[in-house]
Amino acid sequence: MTRRWIKCPVENRKDWEDLQRRYDADDPTRLPADAAALGARLADREGYLQLHFSGPFWQLREWVGFEGLCTLFHDDPGLVREMIAFWESHIARLLRRAFERVIPDEVHLSEDMAYKCFSMISPAMTREFILPTWKRWGEIVRGAGVPVYGMDSDGFIGELIPLWIEAGINMCDPIEVAAGNDLPAFRRRFGRAMAYRGGVDKRAMARGGRAIEDEIARLRPVIDDGGFVPSCDHGVPSDVAWPDYVRYVGLLAKATGWL
Amino acid sequence: MTARRRMLDAMLFRRPDRVPLQPGGGRRSTLEAWHAQGLPADVLDYNEYAYRLAGGTLPWPVADSRFRVNERLIPIFDEKVIEERPDSRVVQELERQHLRNRQGVYGRASARRD
Structure with a gap:
């Protein structure tokens, strides 16, 4: 089956105004039905707790489509700003409501805003349009005492990390090696201002044998330095054979102190 | 050390007892291939299973906690x-x-x- 998008939810201002009615941040069903009791139980939790939200770039792309968004930045920047402000307010309200019930260990944003070699919009445009929202959410997150403020983006993120650090983001994933992300180099460049999850080359997992041994050895200095939870740098693809995956888990277990 | 504390220590550049072991997650097509290659169909946690096959004996950590916040459209569109x-x-x-x-x-x- 192949598919092709022929219409996106927002194609004109009327679509946009209609859509906003479906985003009532105070709708009680946006939190778990037993939010108070669940939050009380989670105060003494043993498991790590993340809250996930879509970032502005991700969400506007969902509304207007990728090409539509990229042209909209140029053709109608005022509407882009309006949509970002709306989403910022929506998520800010949800953060505050959630924090009344539970303080998570991490607030994690999804943006997926990079190609293999570059950011999908320039760092300058990211700074102008997106960074202020990341910062203001970060103030809420930090103000509530949430220690980890994370960001997810596939693709090459080397030119985005400085902006994330500026926004107060202190963890990112999944650090795709095939996109040219070099984790030891990132650690040298950004020091301990950024922690990472992921970073293990899925292609080396597929090759197995010496390739995966070398890959874990490549990452070992960062594992030992801290601020890094090594994991496959995206979903494990089907060309990773089960015996090679078991071998990889064993190597990873040794490198992380589990064997 | 709890799984939560271990992850926090790792993320915040402190020293956990061990770095969290989170090998990854397989896609549906990956799991179908693995089942044909020897992963038993009734295994619920293939990462723990792989760890045991590799010789691991330490207690497997508890799963992440959950508190779901719905950012989406309410009501959603009908399909x-x-x-x-x-x-x-x-x-x-x-x-x-x-x-x-x-x-x-x-x-x-x-x-x-x-």
Whole structure:
């Protein structure tokens, strides 16, 4: 089956105004039905707790489509700003409501805003349009005492990390090696201002044998330095054979102190 | 040390007893391939299973805690067929919005060729 998008939810201002009615941040069903009791139980939790939200770039792309968004930045920047402000307010309200019930260990944003070699919009445009929202959410997150403020983006993120650090983001994933992300180099460049999850080359997992041994050895200095939870740098693809995956888990277990 | 404390210590450059062991997550096609290659179908946690096969004996950590916050459209769009064509179908559909099992929330019309 192949598919092709022929219409996106927002194609004109009327679509946009209609859509906003479906985003009532105070709708009680946006939190778990037993939010108070669940939050009380989670105060003494043993498991790590993340809250996930879509970032502005991700969400506007969902509304207007990728090409539509990229042209909209140029053709109608005022509407882009309006949509970002709306989403910022929506998520800010949800953060505050959630924090009344539970303080998570991490607030994690999804943006997926990079190609293999570059950011999908320039760092300058990211700074102008997106960074202020990341910062203001970060103030809420930090103000509530949430220690980890994370960001997810596939693709090459080397030119985005400085902006994330500026926004107060202190963890990112999944650090795709095939996109040219070099984790030891990132650690040298950004020091301990950024922690990472992921970073293990899925292609080396597929090759197995010496390739995966070398890959874990490549990452070992960062594992030992801290601020890094090594994991496959995206979903494990089907060309990773089960015996090679078991071998990889064993190597990873040794490198992380589990064997 | 709890799984929570271990992850926090790792993320914050402190020294956990061990770095969290989180090898990754397989796609559906990956799991189908693995089942054909020797992963028993009744194994619920293939990462723990792989760890045991590799010789691991330490207690497997508890799963992450959950507190779901719904950022999506309320109400969501209905999924419906808008037009049947000879070789395709125009569908207003829900879109998966996140790789980690979050459901997207808006309607889109798409031409789907089965």
